[in-house]
Structure formats: C-alpha cells, structure tokens
Amino acid sequence: MENRKYASVRVKVETYRQLKKEALDEGIPFTRLIDNLLALYQKEKAKTLISP
Numbered sequence: 001m002e003n004r005k006y007a008s009v010r011v012k013v014e015t016y017r018q019l020k021k022e023a024l025d026e027g028i029p030f031t032r033l034i035d036n037l038l039a040l041y042q043k044e045k046a047k048t049l050i051s052p
Contacts, residue, residue, distance in 0.1 A: 023033040 019033065019037075020030050023030045
C-alpha cells in the first residue's frame with residue numbers, strides 16, 4: 001500500500017505534468033500559466049480572509 005505522503009506527492013507531480021503538457025499544446029508559456037494560477041489563488045485566498 002502506498003504511503004499517503006508519497007501518494008499526495010505523486011498526484012501533485014502528475015497534475016504539474018498534465019498542466020505543463022496542456023499549456024505547451026495550447027502554445028502558452030508554462031511560466032505564464034503558473035503566474036496566472038498563482039494570481040487566481042491569491043485573489044481567492046484574499047476573498048476568504050476578508051469575508052467572515
């Protein structure tokens with residue numbers, strides 16, 4: 001049975017690889033995709049911190 005910690009890392013790596021492949025297929029620089037995702041995450045995080 002796979003350790004939960006390693007399973008979590010494996011899923012994250014697979015997700016990263018899938019995002020990278022899709023970005024390259026669409027012609028989007030991967031770094032721009034990651035920057036956009038980070039900006040969206042920070043915006044959502046700010047919303048949850050502001051709203052009660």
